[in-house]
Amino acid sequence: MNRQDVKIYICTKKASYLYDHKAHAMIPVNDGDVRPADAPICLILVTDTAEPWAAMDAGIVSQNISLFCSGTDWLPIRAPA
Numbered sequence: 001m002n003r004q005d006v007k008i009y010i011c012t013k014k015a016s017y018l019y020d021h022k023a024h025a026m027i028p029v030n031d032g033d034v035r036p037a038d039a040p041i042c043l044i045l046v047t048d049t050a051e052p053w054a055a056m057d058a059g060i061v062s063q064n065i066s067l068f069c070s071g072t073d074w075l076p077i078r079a080p081a
Helices: 054-071
Strands: 006-011 015-020 025-031 042-047
Antiparallel strands (some): 006 042
16 A cells, blocks of 8 residues: 655745655745754655554654665765864
8 A cells, every 4th residue: 555645844944845756846835944943954744644554654754764864875964074
């Protein structure tokens, strides 16, 4: 079963976006900085369903994002050498 019920919002200093996985694009949602912390980006994972597995799905997506970032050595801000 491939429900793809988790939505990902990307918040930057300039605006917030909804990630459209089918078009592989970021759709603008609003202008301005809504990040709760001083970070380059903030990812917000949301599910619109009340199904029992919804929170687990969001956790799996979060883990996949974390694994990708650590596996590719991707850091938004590189520390000085």
